[in-house]
Amino acid sequence: MRRFLRERSLSLVFGGLFLAALVGQFFAGHADYNERQAALGQPVLSLGAYLFSADFLVDVVENWQSEYLQFFLYVTATVWLIQRGSPESKPADKAGLDTDKNQQVGRYTNEDSPKWARVGGWRTTFYSTSLGLVMLALFLFSWTMQWIAGWYANNSDPLAEQTGLFQYFLSADFWNRSLQNWQSEFLAIASMAILSVYLRQRGSPESKPVGAAHSVSDRSG
Incomplete structure (x- = not known):
């Protein structure tokens, strides 16, 4: 245990x-x-x-959707985008999808590799992007829940202007709820990418070794 x-x-x-x-x-x-x-x-x-109220639900899912958006963008953008010296980034010469050998797919798999990494075809292609796709699906689901719950909460307020579901999607309230969360997530990603170039956290896989040069991007330094 x-x-x-x-x-x-x-x-x-x-x-x-x-x-x-x-x-x-x-x-x-x-x-x-x-x-x-x-x-x-x-x-x-x-x-x-x-x-079970829409007010509680919308407050919860509006934060969930921004977090899943952050991770979706992060795991997909870091395939191609780099930040020199950040352990959150690959080295410049490794940007891209990488080779089958390094990714251990197809004939380069071993006995412990997931089945779908070994079989090839659409299943290996799908599995190769499954993390980003699931994060995208969770973002879209929670964002849709925020939309519907926010619309219901708005229309339950006797002091608010009653709107249709699609009209609420274009409303200032819906986009204010979304954008105020998105901007904070984008700031957090940028801050982590930049600060980790110069600062260290000993023992953390999110940090380079304490003595690694600022210009080194990979953790092995």
Whole structure:
């Protein structure tokens, strides 16, 4: 059991932090929502009603969609784009899809390789892009959920202008919710790519070795 927990500690710790933050957001959001409702003389919601409300859902998924957009763009853009000296980037001479030999696909697979890396054809092509595709699908799903939940929450507000679903997609509220999250994700990616050129975190795979030259991009330095 100890080995099991140690070897999965990264996902377990961040999964626990996610649940704790989500629960905290739920209670804080419920209190904030009821304070606003009371100030406007509107009915307040119980905890159970707020849990299944569009207001809570839209607050959750608008953050999810921006995170999945960040990872989709990151895992796909770093195939071709580089940042000299950053461990978040490949060296300039390795930009691109890389060779079958280095990627261990087709005849270069071994007995432990995933089946779809070995069989060739559309399955290997699909598997070769599966991480980016799943991140894109999760982004589109959560962004769609934000759209629908935001529209429902807007139309449930007696003080807001009632709109159709597609009209809400073009509204300032929908795009403000989306863009305020996107800009922060893009800033975080750019900051990590640039700061990791000059700064170090000993022992982290996201950092170069402490003594590596600033100009070195790969971690092996």
